[in-house]
Amino acid sequence: MAAEAATAALINALNTNSLTSLPTIVANPVLANGDNKPTPLEEYIASIQTRLSAAPGSTFHLETIVPDTLSAGTRAAVRLRWQGTLSGPYAGADPASAPSDQPFETWEHAFIRTSTDADGGSNAKIVEITSVLDTDVLREQKPSLPRLVRAPAAGAKLGVADLKALYEAYIACINAHTTDAAHLSSFCNPTVAHNGQELDLTSYGRLMSDAQAAIDGLNFGIGDLVVDEEGQRVACRIDFSGVPVREFGGLKPCGGKAVRFTEQVIYHLEGGKIRTVLSIVDLETARRQLAG
Incomplete structure (x- = not known):
C-alpha cells in the first residue's frame, strides 16, 4: 500500500541520514504540518536536518501504522518513537538540564497522504504530512518510555x-x-x-x-x-x-x-x-x- 511503503522509506532515510534520497520519497512541493501553503522540498529537508543535528545518530522506530481502508492505501496515520541523545537545545528541551549524555525517547504522531500510483504504490510520493511531536515528554528527557500499543483483540468487529x-x-x-x-x-x-x-x-x-x-x-x-x-x-x-x-x-x-x-x-x-x-x-x- 502506497502510504505504508512511503512511510517505511521515509523512516529508513531518517535512520540512515540519507536525506539525499528524500526527493524520491517526498513530493516537491509538499503540504507540511497543516499549512495549506505548499512547502518547497528543500525547506522541508532543512527542517529535518535541523532536527537530526540536534540529536546526531538518533533513530525513529515505527510503533504502529493505521492504514486507511477508505482511501485504497494512499493515507495512513503513524505513531513513531524518536530515540537519541540531544547535543543541543531542541523544541524547548535542553541537554544541560539532564545528566551528561543521557538518552531520550519521545513519541510523534503523523498523518501521511501519498499520490496515487499505477505501479501498486511503489513509486507514490508523500504529498502531505502533518505531524506532532510530544515536546512535553521530550523536555523530560526520559531514557526509556513504556510501549503502549496493544495487540488486536478478538471479539465483535465493526465494518x-x-x-x-x-x-x-x-x-x-x-x-x-x-x-x-x-x-x-x-x-x-x-x-x-x-x-x-x-x-x-x-x-x-x-x-x-x-x-x-x-x-x-x-x-x-x-x-x-x-x-x-x-x-x-x-x-x-x-x-x-x-x-x-x-x-x-x-x-x-x-x-x-x-x-x-x-x-x-x-x-x-x-x-x-x-x-x-x-x-x-x-x-x-x-x-x-x-x-x-
Missing part, C-alpha cells in the same frame, strides 16, 4: 462505515458536553487505557470536560480521519479552537486571546467500542500563540 459513524457520534457526544459515564458507555469500554493509564469512564470523561471548562467555546472538529477496518482502529487529527479562561496544560488566559491547535489520536477498539487511546496534543502551538 468501515460503522467505525466511521461510531467515531463521528462519539465526537458529537463530546461537543454536546455529555461526557458522563452513561453517555460514553455507548462508545467506550468500561475502562479506557489513555496514554497507558487505565481510567473508568467517569475519569476518562473528565479529561474532556476539564478541557472544555478551561477553554471557552472549545470545539472538537474532525480535521482528518483514518479508519482501519481490519485492525479495528480509528485515527483522527482533531482541530481545536477556543479562548482559555483557566490554566490548562500550560495555557494561561491572555486577555481573551483565542487559540487554535490540534490533537492527533489513535484509537483501538475492542468489541466494537473504544478501549485504547494514544494521544498527542499540540499544546506547544497554542502556547506560542498566547505568547506572540
Whole structure:
C-alpha cells in the first residue's frame, strides 16, 4: 500500500541520514504540518536536518501504522518513537538540564497522504504530512518510555462505515458536553487505557470536560480521519479552537486571546467500542500563540 511503503522509506532515510534520497520519497512541493501553503522540498529537508543535528545518530522506530481502508492505501496515520541523545537545545528541551549524555525517547504522531500510483504504490510520493511531536515528554528527557500499543483483540468487529459513524457520534457526544459515564458507555469500554493509564469512564470523561471548562467555546472538529477496518482502529487529527479562561496544560488566559491547535489520536477498539487511546496534543502551538 502506497502510504505504508512511503512511510517505511521515509523512516529508513531518517535512520540512515540519507536525506539525499528524500526527493524520491517526498513530493516537491509538499503540504507540511497543516499549512495549506505548499512547502518547497528543500525547506522541508532543512527542517529535518535541523532536527537530526540536534540529536546526531538518533533513530525513529515505527510503533504502529493505521492504514486507511477508505482511501485504497494512499493515507495512513503513524505513531513513531524518536530515540537519541540531544547535543543541543531542541523544541524547548535542553541537554544541560539532564545528566551528561543521557538518552531520550519521545513519541510523534503523523498523518501521511501519498499520490496515487499505477505501479501498486511503489513509486507514490508523500504529498502531505502533518505531524506532532510530544515536546512535553521530550523536555523530560526520559531514557526509556513504556510501549503502549496493544495487540488486536478478538471479539465483535465493526465494518468501515460503522467505525466511521461510531467515531463521528462519539465526537458529537463530546461537543454536546455529555461526557458522563452513561453517555460514553455507548462508545467506550468500561475502562479506557489513555496514554497507558487505565481510567473508568467517569475519569476518562473528565479529561474532556476539564478541557472544555478551561477553554471557552472549545470545539472538537474532525480535521482528518483514518479508519482501519481490519485492525479495528480509528485515527483522527482533531482541530481545536477556543479562548482559555483557566490554566490548562500550560495555557494561561491572555486577555481573551483565542487559540487554535490540534490533537492527533489513535484509537483501538475492542468489541466494537473504544478501549485504547494514544494521544498527542499540540499544546506547544497554542502556547506560542498566547505568547506572540
